Amino acid sequence: MAAQINPSILSADFARLADEARAVQGADWLHVDVMDNHFVPNLTLGVPVVESLARATDTPLDCHLMMEDPDRWAPQYVEAGAGSVTFHAEAAAAPVRLAREIRAKGARASMALKPATPVEPYEDLLPELDMILIMTVEPGFGGQAFLDIMLPKIRRTRELISKHGLDLWLQVDGGVSAGTIERCAEAGADVFVAGSAVYGADDPAEAVRALRTQAESATAGAAWACAH
Numbered sequence: 001m002a003a004q005i006n007p008s009i010l011s012a013d014f015a016r017l018a019d020e021a022r023a024v025q026g027a028d029w030l031h032v033d034v035m036d037n038h039f040v041p042n043l044t045l046g047v048p049v050v051e052s053l054a055r056a057t058d059t060p061l062d063c064h065l066m067m068e069d070p071d072r073w074a075p076q077y078v079e080a081g082a083g084s085v086t087f088h089a090e091a092a093a094a095p096v097r098l099a100r101e102i103r104a105k106g107a108r109a110s111m112a113l114k115p116a117t118p119v120e121p122y123e124d125l126l127p128e129l130d131m132i133l134i135m136t137v138e139p140g141f142g143g144q145a146f147l148d149i150m151l152p153k154i155r156r157t158r159e160l161i162s163k164h165g166l167d168l169w170l171q172v173d174g175g176v177s178a179g180t181i182e183r184c185a186e187a188g189a190d191v192f193v194a195g196s197a198v199y200g201a202d203d204p205a206e207a208v209r210a211l212r213t214q215a216e217s218a219t220a221g222a223a224w225a226c227a228h
């Protein structure tokens with residue numbers, strides 16, 4: 001699969017969201033960070049904004065739910081128009097049931113792991129998912145520095161995906177930029193969220209293209225990709 005670049009609107013101008021969505025034409029997905037001020041110490045947006053955004057752009061929405069009780073709320077984000085819904089493993093009461101419900105409603109089901117959450121306990125659950133998100137910062141804010149110490153976890157996750165022959169996307173989120181994306185791709189990521197690196201650029205659409213080129217050339221030389 002080609003590398004996917006998902007700009008995070010957390011770094012966009014929230015008063016001009018429709019225009020900001022159009023400014024990244026060519027992006028694979030638009031990453032929408034939903035924060036509830038309980039699971040993370042920040043508050044962003046909810047279902048009504050996702051509904052409006054889904055009407056305003058043809059780019060599919062990748063909703064990252066940083067909230068408590070995703071079992072209750074995630075299905076509503078599918079109904080609001082999200083094409084992919086990510087809940088946190090640390091917050092979900094019944095992750096298998098929730099992933100099945102998201103899929104049954106017609107969206108891709110994804111689960112996120114905070115930096116201190118290991119992937120190994122979730123090995124048997126991976127076939128229930130369409131994507132796994134390895135956080136490369138502590139969730140809650142854009143513009144943080146990439147955590148290099150997450151690279152071994154990205155590698156281990158890629159090994160588990162290969163071991164089970166799964167068609168599972170591996171997303172990284174937090175501090176992904178021109179300076180870090182190649183290391184993520186070499187370690188096994190194939191979906192890249194970038195907020196400040198895209199919306200902080202003079203030309204966001206060009207930043208998306210440049211990040212994709214970097215990721216694809218790093219992937220082409222990576223051992224995990226050669227093995228496929």
Ligand SMILES: O=C(CO)[C@H](O)[C@H](O)COP(=O)(O)O
Nearest residue numbers: 139140142143174175195196
């Ligand atoms: O989930 C997130 C933070 O919790 C954001 O998606 C992420 O931080 C993107 O911003 P940046 O690329 O600037 O780090």
Ligand SMILES: [Fe+2]
Nearest residue numbers: 033064173193
């Ligand atoms: Fe995110």
